[in-house]
Amino acid sequence: KARSGWLGALALLMAGTAHADDGYRLWLRAPAAAPAATTVAIRGDTATLRLAAAELSRVLPAGMTVMVATAADPGVAALRLPFAPLGDEGYLVRPVTLDGRPTLLVAGNSDRGALYGAFALLRHLATGGTAAKATLTSTPKVKLRVLNHWDNLDGTVERGYAGVSLWDWWTLPDLKDPRYTDYARANASIGINGTVLNNVNAKADSLTPRYIAKAAALADVFRPWGIKVYLSARFSAPIELGGLKTADPRDPQVAAWWKAKADEIYRAIPDFGGFLVKANSEGQPGPRDYGASHADGANMLAAAVKPHGGIVLWRAFVYAETDPEDRAKQAYTEFKPLDGSFADNVLVQVKNGAIDFQPREPFHPLFGAMPKTPLVMEFQITKEYLGFATHLAYLGPLFEEVLSAKTGRGDETVASVVDGSSERHRLTGMAGVANIGRDRDWSGSTFNQANWYAFGRMAWDPTLKAEPIAREWAQQTFGTDRRVVDTAVAMMMGSREAVVDYTGALGLAHLMATGHHYGPGPWVADLKRPEWNPVYYHKADRAGIGFDRTKTGSDAVAQYAPPVAKRFADPKTTPERDLLWFHHVGWDRKMASGRTLWEDLVAHYDRGVTYVGDMRRQWDGVRAQVDAERWQKTATYLAVQEREARWWRDASLAYWMSVNGRALPAGVAPPA
Ligand code: GCU
Secondary structure, three states, X not given: OOOOHHHHHHHHHHHHHOOOOOOOOOOXXXXXXXXXXXXXXXXXXXXXXXXXXXXXXXXXXXXXXXXXEEOOOHHHHOOOOOOHHHOOOOEEEEEEEEOOEEEEEEEEOOHHHHHHHHXXXXXXXXXXXXXXXXXXXXXXXXXXXXXXXXXXXXXXXXXXXXXXXXXXXXXXXXXXXXXXXXHHHHHHHOOOOEEEOOOOOOOHHHHOHHHHHHHHHHHHHHHHHOOEEEEEOOOXXXXXXXXXXXXXXXXXXXXXXXXXXXXXXXXXXXXXXXXEEOOOOOOOOOHHHHOOOHHHHHHHHHHHHHHHOOEEEEEOOOOOOOOOOOHHHHHHHHHHHHOOOOOOOEEEEEEOEOOOOOOOOOEOOOOOOOOOOOEEEEEEOOOOOOOOOOOOOOOHHHHHHHHOOEOOOOOOEHHHHHOOOOOXXXXXXXXXXXXXXXXXXXXXXXXXXXXXXXXXXHHHOOOOOHHHHHHHHHHHHHOOOHHHHHHHHHHXXXXXXXXXXXXXXXXXXXXXXXOOOOOEOOOOOOOOOHHHOHHHHHOOOOOEEOOOOOOOOOOHHHHOOHHHHHHXXXXXXXXHHHHHHHOOEEOOOEXXXXXXXXXXXXXXXXXXXXXXXXXXXXXXXXXXXXXHHHHHHHHHHHHHHXXXXXXXXXXXXXXXXXXXXXXXXXXXXXXX
């Protein structure tokens, strides 16, 4: 209706019927097989430079002179452009005169930099920019920008909601499915430069010669795209594969086994990134089994990969069955004393919050508390606790909220800890638990692709904001039609808050049904491990609700730097969005709204449900502007989400009412 005349009809025809759009092309929608429009020259011949040129030649207008090169080329060097600040991977794109001709230069100090420049130029064009005078430059702020696949060797994906694993272990290493190339290309386009192939709950088998060969085949595909392969290592592998009696990191035989294993891997994959390790967590083996510390374990592995330039990503996600301490405190208790004792090629990988990827958690208290250790931010891109693949929840605002949090040490933010600027760390990293599988649309839904995209962009620069990222993603994904883009961005920006609202706002967390974590289960109280029961987290009774993490309770607040600890210690200065995370308060507590806590909680549930209904209406409004396939799937999922948001609200309220004995506040319809 918004369009008229034959142009509009043509556009509709193209949008609706030109080709079925199954979302495979992600945010890279320039036609892959289009005839070369313009010739892009290369200075210096590497596979990576050739890829960069191929990307550009598909989309640049005819008649342009474009040069892809590195700073090492004498002609480029003679231009005296500011290459120094670009480091290893930064890029610059600018109009120059080369050999007497006006030329658009796309360059970096390395060919990878040039490739990132090419993708930046594509992004620039797809978001409305023009090529001829494009002037772009950027240097990644974080060195290791890594996806973590929780992919099992049997093809399943732990917490994966987009089909089975992309890695077809059966046909590797022989068959290099073209999809591996498409995967690498998509990652390179957003700056991701590493991928951990297998689940952190690792099987020792992944380190056997046959799996090393499969990993090597993938590494060969990814290499020209600037992506390194890493493996999750099972700490007890020396026992399982090596026949040793122990995996004690202080045992010289164990260290020798790992050294030989690392040498073997590097023979197959010379640029192997290194190991990711989940140790002594949720049943995984680790150095604590032998009374050795996490640093002992990490350093032993680090020594094995060090001669090859490898690193170790050691996860801080630990909490023990036998430990009566508040689960939210355990990682800090374990790791903070180890600050300063890790080898220089170890990074400690910390989840964004102290529990487990909840719709909202305050930032993890380890950020800022281990100045001598590079800390990697671990976000979950797959939405284990936010409705799996079906619910629309754009995680950009979650990432931004955590990264921009102030640690309480001067001006330090979580982002400045992660990007190393705070302590001048050489090694820095950001990890995202991938939401990628063999579904045609990669991530289970079109909007889930935005979370992969946003992760990459924020790993490149953790100070980027969620809203502009949503906008550039929407423009590349749906085209630059203002109405569609505005609608998509509007839907996305409040979507994560809506999930918070309908699953439990005001600092509540971990109320999902146990095990699979889908749908409500705040009443569950019968699991053997107390910290797996939702009642452990909300502690609701007739008088009140919330987890007292102040001095009168677990005192988890004391793990934050003094100014932050002080703020969180007092319910009056705790942001209401985190209130019940830190405090047990009465149902009648007066809130900023003037209502009681109970009334506010009910209002949040309602707001969440309403938001999803609004998203449905907004999406209905762009039906004519979006291709039928992607529109329909999204619409169907939004309907599921609305139904389930109601389910969450009604089941949760019925439970809270059974605990607090209260009626619904006036004006709110009783749960159906
Ligand atoms: C969560 C998740 C597990 C995962 C674990 C981890 O607990 O439910 O599936 O293994 O995190 O991050 O190690």
